[in-house]
Amino acid sequence: MVAYPDGVPESEVVRSVEVPADEPTQSVIPSLSPSRAADFKTCPLLYRFRSIDRIPEAPSSAATRGTVVHGVLEDLFDLPSAERTPDAAAAMVAPQWRKLLDQEPELAELFADDTDHSRLDEWLKSAESLVRAYFQLEDPTRFEPAGREQYVETTLESGLRLRGYIDRLDEAPDGRVRVVDYKSGAAPREAFEAKALFQMKFYALIVWKTTGTIPAQLKLMYLSDIDELTYSPDERELLALERQLGALWSAIEKSIATKDFRPSPSRLCDWCDHKSRCPAFGGTLPEFPAHALAASAVDRRTENANAD
Numbered sequence: 001m002v003a004y005p006d007g008v009p010e011s012e013v014v015r016s017v018e019v020p021a022d023e024p025t026q027s028v029i030p031s032l033s034p035s036r037a038a039d040f041k042t043c044p045l046l047y048r049f050r051s052i053d054r055i056p057e058a059p060s061s062a063a064t065r066g067t068v069v070h071g072v073l074e075d076l077f078d079l080p081s082a083e084r085t086p087d088a089a090a091a092m093v094a095p096q097w098r099k100l101l102d103q104e105p106e107l108a109e110l111f112a113d114d115t116d117h118s119r120l121d122e123w124l125k126s127a128e129s130l131v132r133a134y135f136q137l138e139d140p141t142r143f144e145p146a147g148r149e150q151y152v153e154t155t156l157e158s159g160l161r162l163r164g165y166i167d168r169l170d171e172a173p174d175g176r177v178r179v180v181d182y183k184s185g186a187a188p189r190e191a192f193e194a195k196a197l198f199q200m201k202f203y204a205l206i207v208w209k210t211t212g213t214i215p216a217q218l219k220l221m222y223l224s225d226i227d228e229l230t231y232s233p234d235e236r237e238l239l240a241l242e243r244q245l246g247a248l249w250s251a252i253e254k255s256i257a258t259k260d261f262r263p264s265p266s267r268l269c270d271w272c273d274h275k276s277r278c279p280a281f282g283g284t285l286p287e288f289p290a291h292a293l294a295a296s297a298v299d300r301r302t303e304n305a306n307a308d
Ligand code: SF4
Pocket: 043, 045, 046, 263, 264, 265, 266, 268, 269, 272, 273, 274, 275, 278, 279, 280, 281
């Protein structure tokens, strides 16, 4: 994972939930998720490193904290509504971290040199603050989500499969649907707002295609700023997004066929785990994995079969 520092909008932080653990391993390019699509848009070579070479990235404390906070906000709704209090949520942070550590022991390296646990304590406190901040944005005792950490997937007519995890889905009694995403990073500056909304529209497109209902609202909750961004998508822009994703997928397939993934340097390079192997910074590319072409072809055939 790219080690973004604190303060970088989480709209740019890819959380580990984007690739399901049970994803078939032979499917190197199984489909498009918002993060993978954003990778290619940001830097085609970054997409290659992450999705084709699948080179492991060092964990970052900011992204790991985001995962802990998301876990707490997911589990919070297991409690009876009257017990969903800031103190109860804050008390869930440390156990959530230990649970994550059990699942991903390599995360221990984040605090390997923290012999007196002072950095860990501070980090846990910062996660508790984010969890408490959530309560300033909404009251979780007043509703029951329709879905949490919900895996969603659809196959477009073009054969392109879209997938992702939605933090929370709400459904009003009149059937209106709201897609909610928690961000533990700061609210985006204007330049990043479109990027944050791209992810949400991506989810809206999947929900529309799978349920026939366009979500009435997309809501991004920025916990560190105690701020939120809401948006109501319409059919016209979701259709435009569908076309855009088709074009993006074609570009990815072309890059695979030609083994040509260009670097696209930006300020994000400073936090890119792959800088040392990036030709834009004097690095040498690893050999293009032979399985990428075969896996893509297999996956494409499967998708075509599904489309039939
Ligand atoms: S260092 Fe920059 S240009 Fe190179 S792969 Fe990473 S994001 Fe792309």
